[in-house]
Amino acid sequence: MSRLKDYENLLGGLSGGVVSTMVCHPMDLLKIRYSANEGSSFRPQYSSYVDAARQITKSEGVRGLYQGLTPNLLGCALSWGAYLHVYNWMRQRARSSFPSAAASPHLTNFACAYVSGASVMCFTNPIWLVKTRLCLQYESGVEKYDGMVDCMKKIVREEGPRGLYKGFVAGLFGASHGAVQMMLYTHLSERRARQLGREPTAQLPLTDYFFFSTLSKVLAVTLTYPYQVVRTRMQDHNAAYRGVWNTLTRTVQGEGVRGLYKGLLMANIRTLPATVIVFVTYEKVKHAVRTIDK
Template sequence: MNPIKAQSTGSPKKFNVFAHVKYEHLVAGVSGGVVSTLILHPLDLIKIRFAVNDGRTATVPQYRGLSSAFTTIFRQEGFRGLYKGVTPNVWGSGSSWGLYFMFYNTIKTFIQGGNTTMPLGPTMNMLAAAESGILTLLLTNPIWVVKTRLCLQCDAASSAEYRGMIHALGQIYKEEGIRGLYRGFVPGMLGVSHGAIQFMTYEELKNAYNEYRKLPIDTKLATTEYLAFAAVSKLIAAAATYPYQVVRARLQDHHHRYNGTWDCIKQTWRFEGYRGFYKGLKASLTRVVPACMVTFLVYENVSHFLLARRKRIETKEDASDV
């Protein structure tokens, strides 16, 4: 069909966001999430235990600091204790990063009309990231509930409560229903702003750097540049949105019950003040900044490799058709 003739017919442009879906972003995101999780899971476990420690729940262990928590867990629970909850964390982190990157790049490319060299600007980047975060959270929240519960099994008595990821999913659904699997969903929705701020900052830093070098914005960067931009974007996002993570972890904790998100916020403020909303921040930053750097570095390299491979295959197919 003659493309010029097709355009002249004035047929309406179809809304087809799925035309921009590329599995390469999913695979690269999963790869980054899994690698960073396997390396840094112990810090995530410690962060969760700090976050839910309200000073009033006897079943939650007390730690004096990051190094104290690490040595205490290792001494009392062994090496396996440092990796409690690692299975749902690998599933959750891998699937979350994979879905997030896929949704984000699909939405972004759709907005760009397929032209990946066109900058979107901060507002549209943040919008694409927020939409991606909502879709990802809807699919992965139950996994994060299970991860939190498994990370908080701190002693021999509680360790029999959940025998693993599948058992925990079944038990939570049996005892608490769908609502149990979606505990922390409301603050999780607020946490979409975290990903939106992070991705917007990361994309704008990359774009500005490539524009400064007078190169297309999708030009591949050096390892140190990816690491630096990932670290800066994560620090900015974490500083702005950390309190929601504390509220979310406490709502998902089965040792203490709150009557919803607002009740959790009120009790935390009443008994602990503003410091309560930043418990575990040091452990969190110690984990999430290097985790983000590893995740983005793996993602960028894997995605560029896979997309270049796709392009080579498509070029060969076009040449053979000719």
């Protein structure tokens, strides 16, 4: 019979995803708009992130900064919950079934994290697609989509079910982002626990979670960021890109290699609060579940 403790990673991930999204969604919106902007005249032109926030709030109020919140909330909660649950389950199975896994923990953690991320992407890609399109409904134009459900219906009607998986291949490349992050985070957390003479899964001080989550995320974002630009542009209904290679080459030809890093600053600025909130909430909820289920 399953115990509540068996779902500690799922519950912790769900909680972390919800809390971080509620706090950090406006920064996510700005990152998406900068990633998508290749200089087209139909898009609003922003001189800075502050200018973008000012223009959006002037046109639509603070509410405008929360376009796409519903799919982002749903996507983050499901992604973090399922991802952390599957990742930890796979690590335990790998270590118990394959003795060689213990000899190469970094490779094992990376592989488990990548497979977990790719698996979760299979059912969350439509949610991320809808979020991107709602975030790219500019205040100066007529809104094409009236919320998450309407957006999903129109995509299926106009582009077929396959339309819900635009950017999926780029997302699979992006699973390496989460794999790098979890490999580093797990390594740092377990190493710190050993230094303190505790079990690898023991609870650590909040400052450790703060530092480890921030460092692992910043490194992962910076190393793998181009996939986010490619994926955002492929999912943008305001422009027509034909596959990963076409999007990649057009971006580099039109904007240079720097174009692949548009929005990186906002992505890293957003990383600090969002990642810390996710992992601190995750660790606290996970250990609270253990306490309840003793």
